[in-house]
Amino acid sequence: MDVPVKPTLHDGALTDQFGRKITYLRLSVTDRCDLRCHYCMAEDMVFLPKSNVLTLEELLELSEAFMKRGVRRIRLTGGEPLVRKNILWLIEALGRHVTSGELDEVTLTTNGTQLPKMANDLYRAGVRRINVSLDTLDNDQFKTISRRDRLDAVLNGIEAAKAAGLQVKINTVAMKGFNEEEIPDLVDWATSQDFDITLIETMPMGDVEGNREDSYLPLTAVKAALDSQFSLQSTDYRTGGPARYYSVGDRNARLGLITPLTNNFCEGCNRVRVTCTGRIYMCLGQDDHIDLRAALRAEGNPNALDEALDTAMGLKPRGHDFAVSDGKMVGKVHRHMSHTGG
Ligand code: SAM
Numbered sequence: 001m002d003v004p005v006k007p008t009l010h011d012g013a014l015t016d017q018f019g020r021k022i023t024y025l026r027l028s029v030t031d032r033c034d035l036r037c038h039y040c041m042a043e044d045m046v047f048l049p050k051s052n053v054l055t056l057e058e059l060l061e062l063s064e065a066f067m068k069r070g071v072r073r074i075r076l077t078g079g080e081p082l083v084r085k086n087i088l089w090l091i092e093a094l095g096r097h098v099t100s101g102e103l104d105e106v107t108l109t110t111n112g113t114q115l116p117k118m119a120n121d122l123y124r125a126g127v128r129r130i131n132v133s134l135d136t137l138d139n140d141q142f143k144t145i146s147r148r149d150r151l152d153a154v155l156n157g158i159e160a161a162k163a164a165g166l167q168v169k170i171n172t173v174a175m176k177g178f179n180e181e182e183i184p185d186l187v188d189w190a191t192s193q194d195f196d197i198t199l200i201e202t203m204p205m206g207d208v209e210g211n212r213e214d215s216y217l218p219l220t221a222v223k224a225a226l227d228s229q230f231s232l233q234s235t236d237y238r239t240g241g242p243a244r245y246y247s248v249g250d251r252n253a254r255l256g257l258i259t260p261l262t263n264n265f266c267e268g269c270n271r272v273r274v275t276c277t278g279r280i281y282m283c284l285g286q287d288d289h290i291d292l293r294a295a296l297r298a299e300g301n302p303n304a305l306d307e308a309l310d311t312a313m314g315l316k317p318r319g320h321d322f323a324v325s326d327g328k329m330v331g332k333v334h335r336h337m338s339h340t341g342g
């Protein structure tokens with residue numbers, strides 16, 4: 001008598017314990033960066049030995065394993081993804097999957113410094129949209145927050161991206177006592193060039209110099225101030241992420257707000273994050289993870305990776321625990337954003 005084949009999840013969509021389908025992968029390709037933003041890294045950041053980091057071939061193999069399980073969009077991040085040597089090789093390979101229809105999109109989040117020389121290559125490789133992080137348009141302020149004198153490179157990079165045909169979205173971390181006053185100018189600057197701009201509340205990730213509470217700026221207050229200047233209207237536009245979008249007067253660009261502390265929108269979460277060492281984190285605000293590198297390198301068990309992914313699905317929490325309670329940030333996680341990949 002034939003033994004019935006036990007159905008496995010391996011060819012099926014990645015679905016978590018709350019029934020959410022995982023269709024979006026954020027993949028960190030390096031923990032290194034040419035900037036040292038205060039809220040993200042310490043100045044004397046110790047980077048991982050290169051041997052701990054997945055090779056480009058492994059990053060592709062991993063991406064393809066996710067695609068087989070239903071992932072349709074991949075965002076490369078870091079650290080700074082564009083400082084990873086030969087990163088275009090990976091982007092081109094993923095771009096071919098977009099051309100063949102196996103992926104809807106390959107995109108990246110970048111600090112923009114490498115865009116002057118790489119924007120055209122990114123477009124040729126199949127990238128159509130990028131997020132560029134920019135917290136200020138003032139040279140001195142930029143040097144203060146990123147500890148590097150690179151504002152011109154970023155602004156030239158944004159120009160180069162636009163000229164190459166890439167759709168640019170600006171990401172800005174809103175910080176009390178730093179760019180609070182400049183936010184209306186940033187919104188004006190971005191939206192007048194048809195760039196969407198998303199404001200992000202600073203999240204308690206990793207130890208940094210100073211007190212995170214000191215720079216925490218709730219976006220509820222910022223939105224009220226922006227509303228009177230720009231006449232914001234709520235829209236139902238979604239990118240599958242946690243941002244809520246508003247139209248900005250009659251401009252052809254939107255304002256997004258990501259409010260993990262004042263308001264979390266985890267219920268529709270469709271994403272997981274993989275670090276450059278191959279750890280999968282099911283949530284930005286949770287320390288539980290699974291080591292996919294071991295599964296990727298496991299000899300003799302072709303199902304190891306799928307089994308690890310199934311285990312990971314069982315660990316995805318309903319939502320993160322970041323919050324502000326009695327003026328203190330709670331729900332802190334110990335790893336830095338640059339390690340997880342923002
Ligand atoms: N280097 C790239 C960049 O800066 O865009 C990609 C990686 S960076 C970690 C991704 C995003 O995370 C950036 O927009 C950055 O501003 C944001 N980020 C880093 N640390 C953060 C924190 N503690 N809270 C909120 N956003 C943070």
Ligand code: SF4
Pocket residue numbers: 033034035036037040041078079080111133338
């Ligand atoms: Fe580098 Fe991006 Fe972190 Fe700034 S936010 S230090 S650019 S990884």
